[in-house]
Amino acid sequence: MKIYTKTGDLGQTKIVGGKILPKNNIRIKAYGGIDELNSWVGYTRSLTNKTTNELDKELEEVQQLLFDCGKDLATLDRGEQNKFIFNPDSISWLEQSIDSKSQQLPAISKFILPAGSQLASALQVARTITRRVERDVVELKQKEKINPKVLIFINRLSDYFFINARYANYLLKSKETFYRNSKNVFK
Template sequence: MPIYTKGGDKGSTSLYDGQRVSKNSLRVDVYGTFDELNANVSLADKFCQIPRNVELLQWVEYHMFFLQGEIATRHATTFQQNSRMITVEDVQFLEHAIDEYTASLPKVDSFILPGSSTAGAQLHVCRTVCRRAERLLVAFMQDNFVRPEIEQYVNRLSDFFYIIARSEDHEQQLQKIEDQVIKRYRQAVKERS
């Protein structure tokens, strides 16, 4: 069975509930940008060195399907009948992770470069794509109802990517220090021999 349907050959696409809209509609732009974000999150989790970060990012990837599906449906109740929706508990989950990581990382009092590790850099890409998706969502909300939980979740998500990026960068810095200590130790042992 081919993956193409030819249904979009004339510039329209189907929403989750089967309604057709123009591919350049703001609704499609919003959920398409979240789809772009999710692909970037998937790439980020492959670069992460901290197993917990991989787990958290995969949790986000899974939840992005709920977010995209709801935006891709004109009436949230139609989506709710067939799928799970983003909840206050999901927002709180992100807040808890952000608070936990913030407490465990060194304090930052200035702007930082976007990622000193590969994972950190990719997570900053996620953060910036998330901010763009959020801007589109806010524009979309001017004429369309979006549940407050979605707006809150998206707002927390960019902060979440920022703090996970910092944790990956910090882990890489610690690894570099450890590698330097081991290298100097081995050099000292060699010189004594």
């Protein structure tokens, strides 16, 4: 099986449905960012161990959902012809995970530095990649119609990675460091 098509040799790529777009198109940038994030999540999973195994299972599900998001962003909205596949119930799943872990963590009122264990640090990188992806998805949404649930999921996903970074530090008994000039920002 050949994995190259040579379409990209001219700076173009095909999206779902066969439309050809330049590789610097915001649609390509948005789902390319999701692909990058998905790869980073895969790397992050490699940092889990017996203590944090529950995170590995959840992160695998996140990877599956990111593929769904990428597929939907690579699909032009043409009604029934190309239905979106992202399941909006996944947003509730993320929120339940965030809420469940938040209840187990010590409350914080100030910003924390993105650090601690290697796993927590990787989750913080995932959070910042997610925020960049979110900016690209917002830009795409301003120009073209997209599955609106993808943007909601991506927005919630950065919160998910933040909480899981804290949760990883909690499980691994790694200290959180507060930003020294932080005011009370969390209530």
